[in-house]
Amino acid sequence: MRGLTRSGAADAPLAAARKRVLRAIDNPGQEALTGPAILRLEAEPRTPADESLLYPALHGLEADWKIEAGWVTDVRGVRHRTYRRRRLPSPTSLRPLRHR
């Protein structure tokens, strides 16, 4: 099966990207963030951030149950995928994800 093993050296940039994503997503308000928003948080104060590893890092963290994803619809009716730290579920913390 593919995806069972990963070489350590080749995965070093991805591991670093995962750490950056986790740091960016750990915002005080625990808001659910879109990919571009996470990228902007990553990029400050250093620029530019590596966009090519953003989504592999996000999807990998979601597969490992480190973060959870959901879809929210904005006022224009456009759907955005958002991410947040996975926490024990509570009635208030799940509210933004109910727009799926």
Added chain:
Amino acid sequence: MTIDWLFAIVWLGGFGAFLIAAVALVRRSERRLSTGPRDQYTTVPGSDTSDQISAYLDRMSSELALPAADVAEVRSELIDHLEDSIAALEAEGFTHDEALREALGRLGPAAELGRQLRAAHQSTRRLLAGAGGGVFAAGGGFVLGYLGGTALAFVLVIVMAAGAVLLGHLGVPLPDLTSSTGGSVGNALMLSFMLAFAALFATRYAVRTCAGLSRRAPKTVASFWAAAGLILFGAWALFGIRGTQSWPGAASELCIPLAAVVGAVYRIERPMPHVGRWAAVVAVLSMVVLVGGVALMYGVSYSSSGSSGSFQESDLHLDLVAPVAPETWLPAADMVVISQNGNQTAYADLSAQLFASSGGSAPLPVAPVLANWSDLRFEAWHALPFMSDSGQLGIDTTYATPFAVQPAVLQGDSFPATFHFEHMRDARSWWVVLTGVAPDGHRYRLGDGTGNEADFNGSVWDWLTAPQ
């Protein structure tokens, strides 16, 4: 008969909960495997921007190899990202084309992004979840498949019965399915049909659920489940299913692992048909009506058992075995009686004892009477079918030799012997006679013996490796 209601409720409730959970798991995976909503870049492009983004997404998608719903989600998310990125770059002063090229360039090569995303989705944790979920769903699929197979088998039986009645009226000769042999074969075929259906559903449920949970395309996990199904159902069909056997029955039981393989690989990418609530209700009601109809049709219960009564010697063709013992060495006042225990599907326990024909239930001492005899042995001969309508009984004259022989060894006042006719493929109707060599050097038979019918009882492996 007392019913432990608490146990029954817990058992039925647990079983129902298991089935509901399994079906819910499968439906969840089905939603993930089903084709997701199309994004605006998968349809015919209308502008240069659409062309470039569409081409990029298509190259990326070709490397994803994820369930359809995941592919649709990834594409939708990347489109959202690209539109956001292009807008930000245009705000910085880039032209639209420059912003588009820059945004695509920052995401990196499409194929590499697709490979990275696939590796991210197909984690070991999800693979383990898929394996566990697949086993769970296989259990539910097996039960549902068995129920569906049973309903279908009943429908087939009724259709075949109607066809048989029609052909009977037209004078077409048909095999007697109410005979012991025909009934055993029919039962084995029906059971195999139901189990094959169950195996097919089990592996199909397993593959679809495993694929959905592990985020893999069904065909990538199908070979694993096909191999597992072939081994498990193959071992079960060969060694686990025990009962009366026949060549058609054994062949049909060996189709069960093949059905498991077919269920795992045949058109596995196609979604399973959705069975609505009302369809399930109608199926259950149909099943009840069918079972009731069959019960009414076969209201008369058949009682069949082997007979071992006393018959006229001339009917039994026993002279084919050996001539009757001369009175010189076996007084007419004495007779050797062979009694038997066991049933049609178990071994035959025989015991030969000497009785006085004038009466008396106590056996006579056999040693003094048979002192002149040597090489005493039990001979098992093929007999005419006991359950035929012809009324003919006794030795089957188409055979010239016994099909099984055992030496008779005196124990106390009897000669015990055990024949495992249930492990012989072509024993069927049998007749056992005690014979011995008299002082004149010729072999004679001592008494008329006894007979019965035997069905082969065991696994398919026992059947295939049986001595005859």
